[in-house]
Amino acid sequence: MSDVYRALGDSTRRFILNMLKEGDLTQKEIVAAFDISQPAIKKHLNILMEENIISEKIQGKYRVYSLNKGKLQLAYNEMLQYIADLLDNKLESLKNYVEKGESRDDQG
Amino acid sequence: MSDVYRALGDSTRRFILNMLKEGDLTQKEIVAAFDISQPAIKKHLNILMEENIISEKIQGKYRVYSLNKGKLQLAYNEMLQYIADLLDNKLESLKNYVEKGESRDDQG
DNA sequence: ATTATATATAACCAAAAGGTTATATGAATA
DNA sequence: TATTCATATAACCTTTTGGTTATATATAAT
Incomplete structure (x- = not known):
């Protein structure tokens, strides 16, 4: 990263x-x-x-x-992937989370 | 913040x-x-x-x-949100990006 | 050609960050 | 009880970071 x-x-x-x-x-x-x-x-x-x-x-x-939006997007993806892995998250819920700030189905 | x-x-x-x-x-x-x-x-x-x-x-x-997974998710959410705002990101394409590691349609 | 403007760079400074060693403390064990 | 183990803390050091001022350079304008 x-x-x-x-x-x-x-x-x-x-x-x-x-x-x-x-x-x-x-x-x-x-x-x-x-x-x-x-x-x-x-x-x-x-x-x-x-x-x-x-x-x-x-x-x-x-x-x-x-x-440099391409690079920013890469950075974004890296971070998203990282946190998804870390939390064993469904990317779907994370996506909602970021977009709407909602649906924290805390699967910690 | x-x-x-x-x-x-x-x-x-x-x-x-x-x-x-x-x-x-x-x-x-x-x-x-x-x-x-x-x-x-x-x-x-x-x-x-x-x-x-x-x-x-x-x-x-x-x-x-x-x-503290919930808090970590919040922390990352904050950063991801910041970058997403910079990019006016549609997270749909990001989903593909992360899942398949493909489709780098450089919209710089 | 001279002057003004935009940027680059050097030298410097203070504070913060990340590390160290030495040592104190509190819990477990011989 | 004396010792060992896990952690806490103090004092210190070096590097990095974010800033400064002074000055050089390259382009633009007079």
């Missing part, structure tokens, strides 16, 4: 991902959304890129960042 | 959870499974207990740890 936990383990990074959900953004735009410095944001972006959760495209003097 | 990312963000702790899936274990047994010291393991156990992902039962001189 890749270390998506690390990448998602920081609230600034989670917020960056939330921003990128709405659409691609330049580094400048991302920096502007926070109270921390450009190098600090850059480090977060680097971490997200190391985990392949976002990717970077050079556009002149800009760096445009976008969500 | 509780700090599940922190609790699950360490591979030693995830391994401990895997061990506890098989059944309750004493601290001694858990320590024996790793190359790190008893106090180090104890710290990991404390973190997992702080997040209520495991619980401890005193049995004489032993501490018996058990997985």
Whole structure:
């Protein structure tokens, strides 16, 4: 299992991902959304890129960042599989659980 | 949001959870499974207990740890929900994905 | 060509995380 | 009772993490 936990383990990074959900953004735009410095944001972006959760495209003097949804989906599946195995869960009920937050037929 | 990312963000702790899936274990047994010291393991156990992902039962001189499956499921649900929101995920396709490991229709 | 803008990078810092050893304590056993 | 075993805890160390400021570089605009 890749270390998506690390990448998602920081609230600034989670917020960056939330921003990128709405659409691609330049580094400048991302920096502007926070109270921390450009190098600090850059480090977060680097971490997200190391985990392949976002990717970077050079556009002149800009760096445009976008969500790597394929990778996120893989991460999602890995985690879902992991928890399903761990709990001997029926994927069906887990699916409901995530989607609706309901039907906790606790088969622990 | 509780700090599940922190609790699950360490591979030693995830391994401990895997061990506890098989059944309750004493601290001694858990320590024996790793190359790190008893106090180090104890710290990991404390973190997992702080997040209520495991619980401890005193049995004489032993501490018996058990997985709190309901809470673990909640923790994973939280993370899965976060990623699902990022992806606007249809969980139907994910079901296939996990079950058959196929159909990577990269919708990046 | 000069200046301004966007980003990259180096050097540094404080706090947190994960580990250690040494030792105390409480329960079981010889 | 003395000893051993399982665990707890204190003190400490190193590395990582998340941040800083200062400065370099590359592109864009004057």
